[in-house]
Amino acid sequence: MRAITGYPKYIASQWYTGVNSRDNAVREVCDQLEVYYGFSFRIWNGGNSPASCVGSNSTNSYSIGLGFRFRYTNDNPNSPPPLEVEKKYTIKLSPVTAQAYGNYLTAIEPNGITRSGVPENLINQVKLIAEVKDQDGNPVNAAIKLKVTALEGSGGHVQAYHTERNPYQAGKLKAGMLNSDTIDIPKSGMLNGIVEFKYVASAISGDHKIEATCTDITCNQIGQDSVWVGVQDLKLLPNSTLYQFIGDTDAHPDNHYISGLAAKKIDNIAFVYREEFPKDKVLHINDISLQRGGLFDISGKWKPSHKTHNKGTDIDIRANEFVGKTPGDIPKRNYKDFYRISKRHGCLAVREFADQPKEHFHLYCNEKYGKAE
Amino acid sequence: MKKLTKCIKFNLLFFVLFYANTSIANILISHEGDSIFYDESNNHYVIKYVGINGQINEVIWTPPTNITVEVEAKYKSLKDGRIKYEYEIEVDEDSKQSLVAFQFYTSFTDDFYTNKPIDWKEIIRGSYDKTKTGKWINWYTTSSPVTAGNKIEGFEVKIMALPVYSNIYVEGDTEILAFQDYGPSLEVQEYFQEKVVLKDFNGKSIYTSVPLIPISEPFHPISTYTSFHDYLLKYIEKKYVDSSISMSLIDASTAVLTALTANEVNSALTKLRAVKKLVEGEDGNHKNKNDDSEKAKPLIIKELRNILKFNIKFITKKLKELSGEKY
Numbered sequence: 189m190r191a192i193t194g195y196p197k198y199i200a201s202q203w204y205t206g207v208n209s210r211d212n213a214v215r216e217v218c219d220q221l222e223v224y225y226g227f228s229f230r231i232w233n234g235g236n237s238p239a240s241c242v243g244s245n246s247t248n249s250y251s252i253g254l255g256f257r258f259r260y261t262n263d264n265p266n267s268p269p270p271l272e273v274e275k276k277y278t279i280k281l282s283p284v285t286a287q288a289y290g291n292y293l294t295a296i297e298p299n300g301i302t303r304s305g306v307p308e309n310l311i312n313q314v315k316l317i318a319e320v321k322d323q324d325g326n327p328v329n330a331a332i333k334l335k336v337t338a339l340e341g342s343g344g345h346v347q348a349y350h351t352e353r354n355p356y357q358a359g360k361l362k363a364g365m366l367n368s369d370t371i372d373i374p375k376s377g378m379l380n381g382i383v384e385f386k387y388v389a390s391a392i393s394g395d396h397k398i399e400a401t402c403t404d405i406t407c408n409q410i411g412q413d414s415v416w417v418g419v420q421d422l423k424l425l426p427n428s429t430l431y432q433f434i435g436d437t438d439a440h441p442d443n444h445y446i447s448g449l450a451a452k453k454i455d456n457i458a459f460v461y462r463e464e465f466p467k468d469k470v471l472h473i474n475d476i477s478l479q480r481g482g483l484f485d486i487s488g489k490w491k492p493s494h495k496t497h498n499k500g501t502d503i504d505i506r507a508n509e510f511v512g513k514t515p516g517d518i519p520k521r522n523y524k525d526f527y528r529i530s531k532r533h534g535c536l537a538v539r540e541f542a543d544q545p546k547e548h549f550h551l552y553c554n555e556k557y558g559k560a561e
Numbered sequence: 562m563k564k565l566t567k568c569i570k571f572n573l574l575f576f577v578l579f580y581a582n583t584s585i586a587n588i589l590i591s592h593e594g595d596s597i598f599y600d601e602s603n604n605h606y607v608i609k610y611v612g613i614n615g616q617i618n619e620v621i622w623t624p625p626t627n628i629t630v631e632v633e634a635k636y637k638s639l640k641d642g643r644i645k646y647e648y649e650i651e652v653d654e655d656s657k658q659s660l661v662a663f664q665f666y667t668s669f670t671d672d673f674y675t676n677k678p679i680d681w682k683e684i685i686r687g688s689y690d691k692t693k694t695g696k697w698i699n700w701y702t703t704s705s706p707v708t709a710g711n712k713i714e715g716f717e718v719k720i721m722a723l724p725v726y727s728n729i730y731v732e733g734d735t736e737i738l739a740f741q742d743y744g745p746s747l748e749v750q751e752y753f754q755e756k757v758v759l760k761d762f763n764g765k766s767i768y769t770s771v772p773l774i775p776i777s778e779p780f781h782p783i784s785t786y787t788s789f790h791d792y793l794l795k796y797i798e799k800k801y802v803d804s805s806i807s808m809s810l811i812d813a814s815t816a817v818l819t820a821l822t823a824n825e826v827n828s829a830l831t832k833l834r835a836v837k838k839l840v841e842g843e844d845g846n847h848k849n850k851n852d853d854s855e856k857a858k859p860l861i862i863k864e865l866r867n868i869l870k871f872n873i874k875f876i877t878k879k880l881k882e883l884s885g886e887k888y
Contacts, residue, residue: 302751449689460684495747524703525682527737528662532684532699536758539739550743556759558689 276323277407284315295416298482313388327381331404335370343394344478349439350488362386393418393482418480430458435474439488447500450553472516474504501554508547595745610745626765628733629653634770651712658733659706664699665729668775678715680705722772732764803860
């Protein structure tokens with residue numbers, strides 16, 4: 189297709205249907221032959237036929253029918269030398285069916301989140317397309333490279349206090365047999381300038397940018413390029429006289445993000461506990477979840493230390509008076525009451541690190557316990 | 562000798578197969594070295610998992626349903642229009658657990674009074690299930706569990722609600738689940754919570770009289786009777802009512818509802834008498850029908866029959882008060 193770099197002779201739609209009139213509209217030179225495939229007729233009017241039109245402007249030519257046009261250019265030595273016109277290409281990502289989310293391609297949940305009755309692959313991955321076009325909006329098949337990276341500092345993790353991430357921890361891109369944080373899709377993998385692929389989130393929440401480049405032509409990525417990975421609607425548990433916050437660290441300065449239902453439950457639990465034991469210390473609330481949920485790596489090493497605490501429904505309450513003498517814990521004599529108060533407010537209390545300095549109650553306050561009534 | 566060897570081999574094979582089969586049947590989940598085993602003979606669960614230091618931890622957990630009790634519910638109308646409920650719970654001599662908690666869900670009511678035995682605590686709260694508007698009444702003790710062979714009384718509710726035959730929940734004394742670290746893998750923990758803990762989260766379910774049909778003040782017969790009728794259909798669906806009278810009962814009760822909807826109080830009263838007869842077993846079609854051949858198989862469970870009779874009597878009285886008045 190010489191039209192890409194050739195002499196600007198004629199530009200018109202490549203597809204046509206019905207009647208296409210080009211009266212006085214298009215300049216043609218005679219060194220080209222237009223070939224029509226399919227059902228088509230061409231009516232030449234006047235001296236603008238391929239045989240007799242050298243140097244003339246086109247007038248009164250008509251094409252009728254339905255089909256696809258190929259144009260063959262016969263370089264005429266008498267013609268002016270072809271001008272180099274640089275075409276501009278763009279590559280754009282967009283979700284196939286998912287909803288856009290603010291300035292993001294879409295929002296999905298991190299790996300490891302489970303919801304009753306919802307298959308995990310419906311919530312932690314999204315189908316996207318990459319679409320390459322030329323400056324006129326025509327689709328172009330091209331070889332492309334896709335790479336996903338995590339925006340450091342997003343999702344409630346402070347990078348300065350974390351180790352370097354494994355690339356896979358930004359999630360994976362999947363297209364056919366390809367499955368990695370970086371994938372190369374050959375030109376043959378595209379159809380009409382489009383290729384479909386999946387982004388599968390890792391367990392870590394945050395902004396995950398998908399960089400798309402063309403490897404056989406030069407193209408610029410346009411449009412949204414990031415996926416919002418996290419649990420939506422988590423909010424910081426508000427301050428209260430009924431409890432105190434503990435456990436924030438440099439790596440995770442905000443460790444008290446919580447779902448609406450769990451917030452209501454812990455507020456009720458803290459209220460009843462306070463009423464029941466007014467002389468004891470209020471509850472000391474340790475880790476709940478990070479800003480967007482997902483993996484809560486206490487040590488900042490991107491590894492699961494907390495196995496849960498990933499969706500704002502698990503709450504740690506200090507309870508190590510018996511061993512550790514740490515201030516602000518639940519005294520052992522109150523354990524059974526606390527367990528029962530929690531249960532009656534839709535949370536299962538489990539002792540973790542029992543009889544050790546790190547002992548605490550882990551409250552499971554997910555929606556299942558609310559509905560178990 | 563050959564025979565003996567053959568016999569030993571056969572027995573060994575049988576033993577291995579039998580043991581393997583038994584073990585597989587009781588392992589509820591196994592994932593990357595962590596597992597849950599159900600010990601049927603003791604009705605407890607054994608959780609084994611690889612701890613954070615690589616050691617194998619074992620935790621035994623008994624659900625709070627290893628308790629056997631008898632519940633007696635009494636209810637009566639008070640002059641102020643409320644119904645007073647009293648509960649007495651007796652823990653069986655053979656019960657493996659002591660009673661530590663007792664709870665049930667009631668219909669919503671503003672005018673509410675409760676009482677409980679000494680050393681028992683109370684939590685009353687709304688439901689976290691947004692579709693429900695009633696309240697949970699929870700009574701529990703941490704200092705005075707009721708041990709096997711003993712009974713406790715003094716649980717009391719005064720409420721604007723008629724009784725239905727529904728669940729109360731009792732809980733036996735059990736240890737709080739405790740791990741030496743963060744516990745087993747997420748998969749095993751989720752299984753445990755979903756399939757084991759949640760199953761008996763409220764305790765052991767026991768059917769008795771529970772205040773669940775709200776009575777409005779002033780009395781609104783259609784809403785109260787609709788609620789009564791809906792419960793009647795549920796009893797029939799659950800086969801608490803013998804199939805020989807279920808259709809007649811549905812027809813008779815529907816006729817009452819139709820009359821009330823048409824604002825025909827006297828007609829509703831007449832039709833309610835037919836419902837009463839069926840409930841009491843005094844209608845000509847069913848009374849003593851099988852007395853000669855089968856002895857004393859009740860057409861309606863005794864406790865349910867008493868509940869229905871109480872409801873019908875209460876509604877009849879209220880309808881008579883309304884008779885002649887528009888509502």
